[in-house]
Amino acid sequence: MSIIRTEHVSKSFGKLEVLKDINLTVDAGEVVCIIGPSGAGKSTYLRSLNQLEKITSGKIFIDDQLFLHREKDHTVERVDPATQKKLLLEMGMVFQRFNLFPHMTVMDNITLAPRKVKGMGKSEAETIGLQLLQKVGLAEKANVYPNTLSGGQQQRVAIARALAMQPKIMLFDEPTSALDPEMVGEVLNVIRDLTKEGMTMIIVTHEMGFAREVSDRVFFMDEGIVMEQGKPADLFSKPQLKRTQDFLAKVL
Numbered sequence: 001m002s003i004i005r006t007e008h009v010s011k012s013f014g015k016l017e018v019l020k021d022i023n024l025t026v027d028a029g030e031v032v033c034i035i036g037p038s039g040a041g042k043s044t045y046l047r048s049l050n051q052l053e054k055i056t057s058g059k060i061f062i063d064d065q066l067f068l069h070r071e072k073d074h075t076v077e078r079v080d081p082a083t084q085k086k087l088l089l090e091m092g093m094v095f096q097r098f099n100l101f102p103h104m105t106v107m108d109n110i111t112l113a114p115r116k117v118k119g120m121g122k123s124e125a126e127t128i129g130l131q132l133l134q135k136v137g138l139a140e141k142a143n144v145y146p147n148t149l150s151g152g153q154q155q156r157v158a159i160a161r162a163l164a165m166q167p168k169i170m171l172f173d174e175p176t177s178a179l180d181p182e183m184v185g186e187v188l189n190v191i192r193d194l195t196k197e198g199m200t201m202i203i204v205t206h207e208m209g210f211a212r213e214v215s216d217r218v219f220f221m222d223e224g225i226v227m228e229q230g231k232p233a234d235l236f237s238k239p240q241l242k243r244t245q246d247f248l249a250k251v252l
């Protein structure tokens with residue numbers, strides 16, 4: 001069963017066509033890494049999935065249900081707003097820059113959305129929050145403010161915050177790119193644990209070793225197109241396209 005399916009998804013910023021007819025399917029429980037050069041459209045693709053960007057045309061299905069349909073000529077199927085909201089909440093996202101709320105404690109950062117969006121009571125939200133902080137190894141940091149944490153710790157809080165909404169899908173946009181090298185490992189470990197739990201994930205990353213280790217499939221994206229995809233052993237060892245070969249030669 002596919003949990004994410006995009007059909008003919010295109011996105012332009014003015015005249016710049018950033019996503020060109022993307023057709024991708026991710027199955028439930030699958031871990032997919034997207035690799036590719038800067039400017040390829042990787043972030044725009046993830047952001048389009050959860051409506052941080054408005055696609056120009058195409059269809060997005062979440063959990064086998066139509067989530068979004070836009071066409072340039074405006075002939076779209078209307079999606080019931082309640083269904084759309086439910087499907088949107090099935091996706092959690094983690095950004096390169098952790099985007100924690102600086103004026104709120106770690107626990108308040110984590111419990112805000114479950115309380116405001118899901119109407120969860122404070123004590124239930126904090127019980128779940130504490131479990132998640134334990135999971136990311138930061139239980140003792142519940143009551144501190146983000147600016148007292150290292151980048152790696154802040155990113156682990158950001159992951160806990162996304163998980164607090166109990167998403168079915170986690171989207172990671174270069175979760176370790178803004179970190180000092182010594183903090184990359186602790187964040188990758190948390191993501192690695194999630195892969196073992198069977199969470200469906202799309203991870204945009206430049207950590208090629210990690211992508212090779214955790215992913216079921218790897219997509220190589222360039223110029224708004226998924227140029228090549230395959231199992232990590234195949235894509236990393238015997239890329240078919242010259243463009244993929246050139247990219248890997250630079251980053252490996």
Ligand code: ADP
Pocket residue numbers: 013016018036037038039040041042043044045
């Ligand atoms: P990647 O994540 O692969 O580095 P992005 O998806 O961030 O690539 O960007 C793809 C292209 O879209 C780039 O050329 C970028 O400059 C352009 N782009 C991204 N966001 C915007 C925006 N809000 N307005 C205009 N152009 C944008």
Ligand code: MG
Pocket residue numbers: 042043044173174
């Ligand atoms: Mg990006």
